[in-house]
Amino acid sequence: MNSFFRINMLHSLKILLLCFAVQFLQPAVAAGILPENVxxxxxxxxxxxxxxxxxxxxxxxxxxxxxxxxxxxAKKVLDRSIKPQLIVTSTGNHLQVPAPSKIGPLRQSSREPRADTNYFIFFANPRRQVNIGDEVSIQIGKLEIPGLKVSNS
Known part of the structure; x- marks a missing residue:
């Protein structure tokens, strides 16, 4: 019975590792979010x-x-003084980056950005007004990225 438990545990571990591998490969698949020329x-x-x-x-x-x-x-994009906004194309609503008092804005900013490093920005979506498939634009200072579609994966 003990060996049966070890074999099942081993299979479970392999499945778990496969799930993590898929998660890390996912951004490469999602890279088609914008046309290549953009x-x-x-x-x-x-x-x-x-x-x-x-x-x-x-x-x-x-x-x-x-x-x-x-x-x-990229320094201009990661500037802490800039307040990013997400603009909903269909309504014109502007969504902000939440800034809880104890942890600050939910975005990464860096004085010295690093190449080949992924960064994130969280935007509040009150009342879940933006849904999967909706088109939005993101504005970070003078940078505007139009035509982004929201996905679920």
Whole structure:
């Protein structure tokens, strides 16, 4: 009976590791969130590449992920003084980054961005007004990324 338990435990561990591997590979699949020419323009001008925009926290948050490709250019995007906004295309509503008093804004900011590092920004989604498939724009200072679709994975 003891060996049976070990074998099942081993299989469970393999399945768990496979799930983690799929999770880490997922951003590469989601990279088609923007047309390649738009991604190339973002990389050239702003030093970032959009990875994903997903619902999170049971739909009450939107999780925007991007990768820094050029730290010098990306400094403008990661500036702490800039307040990012998510604009809902259909309604024109502006969603903000929540800033709880004890932990501060729910976004990464860095004085020295690092290349090939993923960064995130969480946007509040009150009343779950933005749903999967909705089109939005993200504005970070002078950077505007139009035509993003919200996904669930």
């Amino acid at each position: 991604q190339a323009e973002l990389e050239q001008q702003w030093g970032i590449r959009v990875i994903s925009l997903r619902q999170s926290a049971a739909g009450y948050m939107l999780d925007f992920r991007y990768k820094v490709t050029d730290p010098v250019k």
